Amino acid sequence: MQPFADEQELSCPYCGEEVEVQADAVGPSSEVYVEDCPVCCRPWTVSVSREGAEVFVSLGRDDD
Template identity: 60%
Template sequence: MFISSGCPYCGEDVEVDIDELGGTRQSYVQDCPICCQPWEVTVSRDRDGDWLATLRGQDE
């Protein structure tokens, strides 16, 4: 399943591939396909069952 979000580095709209079977709260690192910077992706699910993906940059 893909969720649209915005890259924190380049600002492009991107699609994040999430694993629906991996649990309702996940966190992992994925590279932006546009600018190749690593995101810290946090996936969660709200009370309505909608998936949310939050992308954060890995600032030092």
């Protein structure tokens, strides 16, 4: 694992497969971007929030 990255295992909101998502531990307090699932290739909305040393990542459907 990279020193400034937080890796989390989450479920794809489309296919339900467990996927690893990396988020930098350093950055803005919150950010949203789109990334494709490596299993089903459908686009997720990735939401990242940072509170001190804690990094929280959630995945949403891009069509919500």
